[in-house]
Amino acid sequence: MREYAVLAPLSENRPAKVKDRGIIELVKAGLAAYNAKSDELLLLPEGDRLRRELVSRLKSAMLRGAGVQNVDCGNDAAVFSLAERYVREWGDSATSFSDERGRDLFVLGWSPGKDEAVSRIDAVKRSVLTELPEESGFSFVEEILPEGGTASVLLSLSEAGALGSRPGFVCPGCGRLFLPDSPLGYDVEQPGGAEPEEPLEDIETPGANTIAELCAQLGISVERTLKAMLYIAFDESGRGHPVASFVRGDFNVSMNKLSAWLARDRGLTGLRTANKAELHEMIGEVAGYCGPVRLPDSVVLVCDTSVRGSKNTVVGANRSGYHIKGCCHGRDFDPPIADISQPAQGSPCSCGTRLESAVLRESGRLTLEDGKQIAGKALSYRDRDGVHEYPVEYRGVFSSESIILASHAFREDGR
Template identity: 35%
Template sequence: MKLSRLLAPTSRNNPSKVRDEAAIRLVRGGYGLYEPSSEELLLLPLGEVTLGNIFDLFDDLCRDEGGQSVDSASLPGGALSIAVRIVKQEEQLPLLLFERRGRGLDLLSIDGASAPDPDGDPILERLGEELRDRGLEPVLLEKEPGGTIRLALKGSPKARRAVEGLVCPHCGWAGTAHSPAPGRIVDYGPSQEALKEVRTPGADTIAELCRQLDLPPERTLKTMFYSLPAPDGEGRRVVVVLMRGDCKISEAKVAAFFGVDEVRFATAVELHETMGSLGGYLGPVGLPEGVTVIADENVQGLADVAVGANRADHHRTGAAWGRDFRAVVTDLIALEKGKPCPACGASLEEATWRVIAERTPLGTLPEGMDLSYRDSDRKPRRPRLATTRLDAEALLMAFFDGDTLPLDIAPFQVLVTPWGEGESSSAEAAESLHDELSEAGFAVLLDDRFAKAPLREADFDGLSLPVRIALHDEADSVRATLHIDGETADLPLDDAAHFLFHALGGSCSCCDS
């Protein structure tokens, strides 16, 4: 293919309003355009071929794991709608269905109810191996509430549609704010103070409370009121969550504890109906009977802490777990930068994750759907279900976080660029090398444009092709500079062609003769 005939508008300038470094490289390399109004990437031929190669990788992986391709584009439930109609007997399981949806693959795994829970997800594990083989460093993020597992790659801080997360520079632990953080229960010893009410005018934040009482944040207790769907599905109810003052609450963990899809802060009306009091001064002592109270693990055993007094401009000091308040204890903390790593205790650092694959167990089915089968005893059983999303666009961006694309992902394997123009020896040699490699079955792109040298030099690297060969005119010959696997070699043209054929897994004519 000749670059002059290819719709690939390369540029030396950054696209406007794009902050993702990978997206900038993709647009500058002529793989796509950026639409500011919708914040979408519009893929051009180079981008489409690259995305197609990523889908080929996903397809092969799914088929190797026993997956079967379906097309349920007209059905709102996707592959699940197909499974509901077809899966009736235990011998049909396990079953893995996958289909292309947008710029990704959606997978539905169906397993028997009595099958042992897998230690991990084979699709994510295999995909991780495939990505490592291509020079990437994927990590499995710690499971989140609901059992969601994510395979991710570290992206630039301003990566598009990425997940803000955390990483431990010491042990490599990786996760998000909502990842599990067990084992933080501390023995604070018995209380040394009596419970006492004090006036705290305007102290409706932890910072102001600490200033007035001259306390560190860890000697305070947050009492937060959340609203969530009632168990019977009718209306909502208010619950209380306790957290040490220097920590944040993970609403995702609160929702997972109660088995609901979402929680939110209680409104003023809901608070009044529950407490008859104002926010900012609410505390765990003397709560109305019947109110459900849960606490993070690091609240258990707290002693001599300041809590709300359940009336405006007042707090209580000297509050102690067990004596003055108690609750059901679970992991509710939202992990943060600077907090201890759950695995080793070192300080966590911020990270931006491009999520390449995400697997989530499917507990309840959409309304109106029912999926069951009969086991070997003819008894009706519900299968174990999980959905997985393989995000091809996220992986496309991840590859552009690097300098070059892998051989099997790039739209062309080789870029041939002559520095001479027109009838120069290097231009003629480049055309001949392009034809020879193409006839041998390699995907080759020839830069045959009459573009100025600075643009061609920028595109030589900006096209991100894995193998690049530049041809230079000398007095009576043509020399080649070969770029492959991060190495550069300056060779006579014939030697370069010989080396190139072998590097790409072929053999040249001199070897065959």
């Protein structure tokens, strides 16, 4: 009888036109082939064995570390139906589940409250990280969702053209990764520290409708300015409200973070950039000259944490061709402060080092919607005391393919 062996063609040549180092290393190691036409990673027997092993380790780790039961029934409705039976019998110990679908491992769970959901998600994150190779530098990074929820995104450093790659930032000091909508939540050091507060003074600044031109005209540094971003957002009845958001001149607004704040704190949704005509009608002729002082009450005002403690800055005077100098936060305007800015190249990390742009590979995510925006059904069961409900739903998905690629991407040169 003829004996067969598992095919594992080692290859000296890198696959043509492939930029993903993970794919290149998998192909060279005989674990996968790549079909450029269909943009498909074809796992060879040994590669698929590695992938299946990984999924099975993730399932056990999530069960041990976070009580996530594996059900593998293939769709949300089936998981929910099983969950209803489980929760009746076992209560709290059976409210979260993993479900393998193709090369993805889904996580679906319910909690009586947001805090419990957060701690369950943290347990899942810890369990997953124990099964991933440390040298690949996987970490979970928070991302604010525009509707007000949060996603914990599983990321690793990657390079342009890699599967699942997206732009982000890395701190060369502490290695922390950031996405453009990651929470920052720190105070920046303001220029002007101990100098006395100047009086407000209107100054003529013709043509200075950009931060760069303003700095050039007045000979000031960008940290001495505030940048205005004007939007429109809508209340429940569909009425539009002007939104004026301010960041320090060297920062940028994250629309998703601003949108999340407006939904949560003001009940406004559908955020978009306001056009010139809308602005004119709602605030007046302020384009390029909008500032936080003397804004009409009808404008929803919010300032980023980078504005807190600013002193003797130059801000728009809310009339064309004019700015105000000597503006001090607290004395001249006292707006709601929220974390609405985008990390960017050069933004300070909490460790003090400045961030650098990086390409990051997303290999999974766990999402918790804000309480009121629950899309799914509440899981409930009846015991002797009445009906117990688990109204907060969290969900997630991990791509075993992406994790395998990320784990192999930096193997060869030990980076």
